[in-house]
Amino acid sequence: MTRLGARALIDATVDPGTFRPWDEPVDRTGYDAGYRAALERAETKAGTDEAVLTGRALIRGHAAALVVSEFGFLGGSIGVATAERIVAAVRRATRERLPLIAAPASGGTRMQEGTPAFVRMIEISRAVVAHKAAGLPYLVYLRHPTTGGVFASWGSLGHVAVAEPGALIGFLGPLVYQTLRGEPFPEGVQVAENLVAKGILDAVVPTGELAGVTARALALLSGARRPEAETPPREAPAETSAVDAGGDAWSSITLTRRPDRPGVRELLRHAADDVLPLHGTQSGETDDALLLALTSFSGTPCVLVGQDRRTQSQHRPLGPAALRGARRGMRLAQELRLPLICVIDTPGADLSAAAEEGALAGEIARCLAEMVELTVPTVSVLLGEGSGGGALALLPSRRVIAAGNAWLSPLPPEGASAILHGGPGLAPQVARRQRVRAADLLAEGVVHAVVPEPVPAHLDPAGFARRVAGECLRQIESQRRTTE
Secondary structure (H helix, E strand, O other), X not given: OOOOOHHHHHHHHOOOOOOEEOOOOOOOOOOOHHHHHXXXXXXXXXXXXXXXXXXXXXXXXXXXXXXXXXXXXXXXXXXXXXXXXXXXXXXXXXXXXXXXXXXXXXXXXXOOOOHHHHOHHHHHHHHHHHHHHOOOOEEEEEXXXXXXXXXXXXXXOOXXXXXXXXXXXXXXXXXXXXXXXXXXXXXXXXXXXHHHHOOOOOEEOOHHHHHHHHHHHHHHHOOOXXXXXOOOOOOOXXXXXXXXOOOOHHHHHHHXXXXXXXXXXXXXXHHOOEEEEEOOOXXXXXXXXXXXXXXXXXXXXXXXXXXXXXXXXXXXXXXXXXXXXXXXXXXXXXXXXXXXXXXXXXOOEOOOHHHHHOOHHHHHHHHHHHHHHOXXXXXXXXXXEEEHHHHHOOOOOOEEEEEOOOEOEOOOHHHHHHHHHOOHHHHHHXXXXXXXXXXXXXXXXXXXXXXXXXXXXXXXXXXXXXXXXXXXXXXXXXXXXXXX
16 A cells, blocks of 8 residues: 655645645754764655644645654654654644644654653643643544554544554554564554554544545534524424323333334434544443434534444443543533533443443443533433433433433333332333423423424434434524523
């Protein structure tokens, strides 16, 4: 596979004629003659004056700052001058309120400069953290190879992190490992595709698709409504009297358990403008019981965290890694000043030894704690099943809405019946007594609005999805108005 250098990658990704370099000439007067000669040879070989190029450009019309490594220059290694160039570019991007895109390809610290270069990773990371703290997007495209201190600092701090197909990405370079251990590093571990599977990276993106994916991400992360977007038609807010209070709790529970009940995927398919899925926790875990995505509804970008009914079962229940993925979504929303939508649709969290040892209870608690501290607009959606702590973890938004047949219970009704009556046989009666229905939740003040189901959702999935999305937008706009 052909790997592009810095200039070629920039040319292949940005809009023609829009790249404006920011780089100042490098001062090499303090270097010894031998090192200065090595730098000059590297410059001739790579066609760049350092191991990184920086500047600003348009990508499908979106302005962005770029930091792009040139591996042909001493293996893309980071010396003092390289680090100073990166820091200057990151700080300028922050001042100019530009999203930042980093495309590293580097073996890490430049060994010819040693510790003074090594510690500059801290300065680069500090600048990136300040950029993110300003509410600005930071996207990372990891190229072949990216190892050492680069991967262990600014290469791993992206809001979204994707990689070149087949790229070698890891903390310890294979040559160093073999030299220190006397054996080769295990095959297949430090490969982009494996890191996606492990929930460390979000996706593998071929170079030819990078501009499109980047433009979509920038549009979704901008936090601004598209000018052409229309506000969805406003309907009268749901009141207690407008909700069918005579429906049977067990009938609703039965409907939400149907295999053809629309879930979070149908909500996105029928109502979202665009969806950019993210993958895993970025900490080596993934659980497909939870869907995390950047998306937008009627031009309003947001972060969506949704429990996926299609992937949950008795053998694959929602576990602690899913909740850690949800917390990643909460952090993304807060850092990028985007609304957060949490979709609740779960038969219950994992009840196993592995879940206990994986800190399931602690993850529920941390979800609750982090959600109540968010300052961005938040909406929780009871879409279908809402059972136990797994549902509670995503509930404490400022506004909570429920589908007409959705329900919320401390346990599955069969479990509550077992506690109260020694078996599951009285689950329907227990559900009625526990006031689990959407109408009951509205009357109790647990939810703020109910999205009616004129017919059960499985009979009109598209209409159902659009009504739910419309109510989410109304609740987001209501919160924005109160803070303006």
